[in-house]
Amino acid sequence: SNSKSGGQADGVYTVSGGDTLSKIARKYDVSVDALKAANDLNGSNIRIGQSLVIPAAGAEMVDRSTTASVNKATSPKAYTPPVSAGDDSVAAKTKSDIASIAPAGTGIDKFRWPARGQVITGFAKTENGKRNDGIDISLPAGTPVKAAENGVVIYSGDGLKEYGKTVLVRHDDGLVTVYAHAQDLNVTRGDKVVRGQVIASSGMSGVAKTPRLHFEVRKNATPVDPTKYLE
Structure with missing residues (x-):
């Protein structure tokens, strides 16, 4: 069963026989690096029965700072005669x-x-x-x-x-x-x-x-x- 954590809370996965980090990463649609980071792993050694924290899918992709500031296209100003303080x-x-x-x-x-x-x-x-x-x-x-x-x-x-x-x-x-x-x-x-x-x-x-x-x-x-x- 493909139990992706759909971008919500982190999940926990118990390693079973034949698993590799890259297999688990693929299964949960996360990168190996994100998986390593979430579990403080240095190498790629994992053992059967080990509990791995699965970071929320795509979590490492989102840079929150950029998404907020979508550029608003500025439209050219209409003719403003020198009468008033820009409120013509x-x-x-x-x-x-x-x-x-x-x-x-x-x-x-x-x-x-x-x-x-x-x-x-x-x-x-x-x-x-x-x-x-x-x-x-x-x-x-x-x-x-x-x-x-x-x-x-x-x-x-x-x-x-x-x-x-x-x-x-x-x-x-x-x-x-x-x-x-x-x-x-x-x-x-x-x-x-x-x-x-x-x-x-x-x-x-x-x-x-x-x-x-x-x-x-x-x-x-x-x-x-x-x-x-x-x-």
Whole structure:
């Protein structure tokens, strides 16, 4: 009978006539060296009736230190503009949902302003030590924020740390518009929106120090100057 110790506890074997170390080792699927080590044997002499400790099968093969640290393949980082401390998940969000097909645009070649107000921080300008990826428009809290063009909502929530409550809309030309620091969000992911539809109300969520709308236009996840796209 082949009573292999299946990798559990060590077994004990009593030597019988005709046994050799290599025979016993083969029988239990262990190496002769492991067998010798387990029994403090120097030579290969064994005698009938001797009890041998059989090390667990394959025990000497496993180097525990290496099995734990399986290399995790590191994926290349998405484009991270110099805005934030490595947490520009907006770029990731703009890329993550390619599957949502945006409805056809209006054919008007410029975006409409999402809200009318004074631009308090321009594109690529620095405020509080951070480069602005869009423009900030000063607005009283609760002002309706409107979609700049027909599109599909690919993100609506408050998971983008500094942005606070944010809506991302993908348009049929592949551009994505970002509406941040909202007080309330009126749309959810997957919603189709039309140009001029109220999608949020402005506020000062996230890191906004004053009530405002932070508006971005992203092309291939990279922020571009929104004023070049606005009518």
